[in-house]
Amino acid sequence: MTKLTIFVFLSILFSSSSYSWPNRTHIDDFLQCLTHKMKNSNSISQVIHTPKNSSYSDLFNSFFSDNQRINSNFKPSIIFTPTKESQIKAAIHCSKMHDLQIRIRSGGHDHEGLSYTSDTPFFIIDLRNLRSISIDTRKKTAWVQAGATIGELYYRIAERSKKLAFPAGVCPNVGVGGHFSGGGYGMLARKFGIAADNVIDAKLIDANGRIQDRESMGEDHFWAIRGGGGTSFGLIISYKIKLVDIPEKVTVFNVTRMLEQNATHLVYKWQHIADKVDDSLLLRLFLRSNISSPFKRGQRSIHAIFFTLFVGGVDELLREMQNIFPELELRKEDCVEMSWIESIIFFYIGYPKGTSPDVLLNWNTTTKKRLYFKLKSDYVQHPISIKGIEGIWKLYNKLGENAGAELQFSPYGGKLSEIAESETPFPHRAGNKFIIEYAAFWVKMENSKKSIEWSRKTYRYMGKYVSKSPRAAYFNYRDVDLGVNNINGNTSYEQARIWGVKYFKNNFDRLVKIKTKIDPTNFFRNEQSIPPLLS
Numbered sequence: 284m285t286k287l288t289i290f291v292f293l294s295i296l297f298s299s300s301s302y303s304w305p306n307r308t309h310i311d312d313f314l315q316c317l318t319h320k321m322k323n324s325n326s327i328s329q330v331i332h333t334p335k336n337s338s339y340s341d342l343f344n345s346f347f348s349d350n351q352r353i354n355s356n357f358k359p360s361i362i363f364t365p366t367k368e369s370q371i372k373a374a375i376h377c378s379k380m381h382d383l384q385i386r387i388r389s390g391g392h393d394h395e396g397l398s399y400t401s402d403t404p405f406f407i408i409d410l411r412n413l414r415s416i417s418i419d420t421r422k423k424t425a426w427v428q429a430g431a432t433i434g435e436l437y438y439r440i441a442e443r444s445k446k447l448a449f450p451a452g453v454c455p456n457v458g459v460g461g462h463f464s465g466g467g468y469g470m471l472a473r474k475f476g477i478a479a480d481n482v483i484d485a486k487l488i489d490a491n492g493r494i495q496d497r498e499s500m501g502e503d504h505f506w507a508i509r510g511g512g513g514t515s516f517g518l519i520i521s522y523k524i525k526l527v528d529i530p531e532k533v534t535v536f537n538v539t540r541m542l543e544q545n546a547t548h549l550v551y552k553w554q555h556i557a558d559k560v561d562d563s564l565l566l567r568l569f570l571r572s573n574i575s576s577p578f579k580r581g582q583r584s585i586h587a588i589f590f591t592l593f594v595g596g597v598d599e600l601l602r603e604m605q606n607i608f609p610e611l612e613l614r615k616e617d618c619v620e621m622s623w624i625e626s627i628i629f630f631y632i633g634y635p636k637g638t639s640p641d642v643l644l645n646w647n648t649t650t651k652k653r654l655y656f657k658l659k660s661d662y663v664q665h666p667i668s669i670k671g672i673e674g675i676w677k678l679y680n681k682l683g684e685n686a687g688a689e690l691q692f693s694p695y696g697g698k699l700s701e702i703a704e705s706e707t708p709f710p711h712r713a714g715n716k717f718i719i720e721y722a723a724f725w726v727k728m729e730n731s732k733k734s735i736e737w738s739r740k741t742y743r744y745m746g747k748y749v750s751k752s753p754r755a756a757y758f759n760y761r762d763v764d765l766g767v768n769n770i771n772g773n774t775s776y777e778q779a780r781i782w783g784v785k786y787f788k789n790n791f792d793r794l795v796k797i798k799t800k801i802d803p804t805n806f807f808r809n810e811q812s813i814p815p816l817l818s
């Protein structure tokens with residue numbers, strides 16, 4: 284078990300009373316520095332939130348709305364919500380002067396909470412006020428600031444044009460800053476690649492506090508921030524992206540098959556076709572065991588949910604499905620034609636049918652539903668046998684009380700396979716059939732230990748069916764079980780390589796080289812950032 288996970292456990296056991304604040308003098312010096320540096324800034328009173336401000340606890344609590352499991356030793360000494368680049372530069376300067384670590388937060392969806400927790404004294408630069416989006420429909424490009432959510436981006440694109448779109452993730456509340464820098468897979472990935480494949484320029488603040496764009500940072504640095512992960516290579520202020528052409532109508536469906544409806548064979552067959560079908564078709568598969576079933580041992584119901592976007596009309600889709608996957612018995616009435624922006628609403632489980640796309644602008648509504656979850660990932664290169672699939676069903680029956688699980692099978696192939704492994708740091712290209720995301724979720728803190736153990740047991744079980752040497756994982760599905768850096772001391776290259784090659788394969792070494800060149804003192808860091816080589 285890793286250090287971080289152990290303390291996640293301890294924190295769960297001892298509850299939030301274990302939080303502490305670091306040495307006051309240290310923080311006061313930092314605060315003084317920041318105030319001094321910003322003395323000419325009129326918004327200063329609105330952007331610095333210390334534990335004495337009532338705004339602090341609202342902000343702090345909002346960080347945990349997505350994953351209750353996350354906890355940490357320290358509370359942030361300051362939550363800083365800059366409105367201008369100059370303020371960020373000031374914070375970076377003072378962070379260096381007074382050795383107070385930074386956590387950068389855009390959308391806050393980091394699976395392990397690394398954007399807002401730390402077991403070392405720290406402050407947060409929260410980019411919620413940097414969320415502007417400007418779209419050029421003629422050039423089919425956009426500049427989007429890191430603090431915007433992908434839902435807002437989608438909304439603004441659709442507002443300007445019904446024939447343009449952008450290929451990024453499904454959950455609308457994910458932030459641009461973390462999502463694009465770590466990859467960005469969504470329903471258009473087989474046709475247009477991941478978000479990072481469609482980034483054409485960027486603006487960031489480097490470890491020396493300088494603002495850089497693609498031209499001034501150079502191609503190596505620009506390469507690193509398109510899949511090499513946020514944090515390691517500077518604070519990203521904005522990305523320039525290339526928009527893609529989309530027809531005015533796309534087609535979607537969501538059909539469910541239970542075990543009694545031959546789900547096992549359908550899942551088996553799906554593996555043979557999902558990465559090979561027309562690029563316009565993305566057939567996602569969710570294997571879900573419901574959370575509210577009666578919890579009789581061995582009695583869990585299993586749903587295989589086929590979740591699909593087709594960039595085209597319903598008739599063409601039905602023809603394609605009849606050709607490649609007749610066993611699913613898809614009917615015309617299962618399919619709905621809609622605009623791309625409506626499909627964003629359709630695919631996000633949080634929105635009931637008929638929800639207006641306007642909801643995509645409500646990024647700051649805190650959810651009342653409190654959930655704990657643990658996620659892991661794997662890549663599959665050869666179909667899992669029927670016996671292997673049946674083993675997964677058996678594992679579902681070993682879930683603890685008040686706990687559920689979902690395995691998401693997301694197909695690769697198409698455009699994803701056409702791009703070379705070294706083109707961006709995101710290396711999961713040709714040869715991968717699909718990615719599995721393992722999600723264990725539960726509703727009560729006391730179920731934590733058992734559910735986390737379940738996710739690890741499932742991961743062990745899957746070992747023989749998935750990619751090997753390295754057993755690859757997707758950086759944006761961050762998992763600290765894969766290994767972590769020693770955040771206060773010096774992380775050796777060998778230590779980081781353990782998790783690094785899983786996320787980045789052969790690109791890890793290039794990332795280390797770039798890091799060594801642009802941030803040799805490891806100023807920008809967290810438990811899974813790329814370490815510089817020590818000279």
Ligand SMILES: Cc1cc2nc3c(=O)[nH]c(=O)nc-3n(C[C@H](O)[C@H](O)[C@H](O)COP(=O)(O)OP(=O)(O)OC[C@H]3O[C@@H](n4cnc5c(N)ncnc54)[C@H](O)[C@@H]3O)c2cc1C
Binds near residue numbers: 453461
């Ligand atoms: C509910 C949910 C749904 C998801 N759906 C998808 C999906 O469909 N497809 C997919 O590919 N992924 C998905 N993810 C994973 C998601 O892409 C990653 O968690 C991503 O890193 C989140 O970005 P963020 O800005 O919201 O998170 P944050 O927690 O703010 O940031 C994530 C990491 O990036 C760093 N970072 C953030 N902003 C910056 C910046 N401006 N400059 C430098 N570093 C920065 C943070 O410090 C942190 O280390 C999902 C996650 C969740 C929780």
Ligand SMILES: *[C@@H]1O[C@H](CO)[C@@H](O)[C@H](O)[C@H]1NC(C)=O
Binds near residue numbers: 308309
């Ligand atoms: C607190 O920090 C100050 C300044 O950084 C330092 O001089 C002092 O020794 C620290 N005190 C403790 C108890 O760590």
Ligand SMILES: *[C@@H]1O[C@H](CO)[C@@H](O)[C@H](O)[C@H]1NC(C)=O
Binds near residue numbers: 329330335336337
């Ligand atoms: C926090 O409190 C300080 C001191 O009372 C005040 O000057 C500042 O405006 C407050 N900040 C916010 C964001 O409310």
Ligand SMILES: *[C@@H]1O[C@H](CO)[C@@H](O)[C@H](O)[C@H]1NC(C)=O
Binds near residue numbers: 545548610
């Ligand atoms: C389930 O699917 C398999 C493979 O397509 C097929 O051979 C079998 O007859 C199906 N069983 C049922 C009950 O439909």
Ligand SMILES: *[C@@H]1O[C@H](CO)[C@@H](O)[C@H](O)[C@H]1NC(C)=O
Binds near residue numbers: 575
């Ligand atoms: C979960 O499965 C059980 C058993 O099949 C069923 O009775 C129940 O309605 C399901 N619950 C949900 C929320 O789907």
Ligand SMILES: *[C@@H]1O[C@H](CO)[C@@H](O)[C@H](O)[C@H]1NC(C)=O
Binds near residue numbers: 537538539630
């Ligand atoms: C897809 O269908 C299943 C089963 O009917 C349902 O539980 C699920 O919520 C649907 N998904 C979405 C995103 O609507």
Ligand SMILES: *[C@@H]1O[C@H](CO)[C@@H](O)[C@H](O)[C@H]1NC(C)=O
Binds near residue numbers: 647648649
């Ligand atoms: C969300 O943002 C809107 C617009 O900025 C604001 O009016 C509203 O009060 C915010 N809601 C919350 C819960 O912060």
Ligand SMILES: *[C@@H]1O[C@H](CO)[C@@H](O)[C@H](O)[C@H]1NC(C)=O
Binds near residue numbers: 771772773817
């Ligand atoms: C890290 O390594 C450098 C160079 O070898 C050394 O100067 C420094 O003291 C080390 N820091 C820690 C915390 O071990």
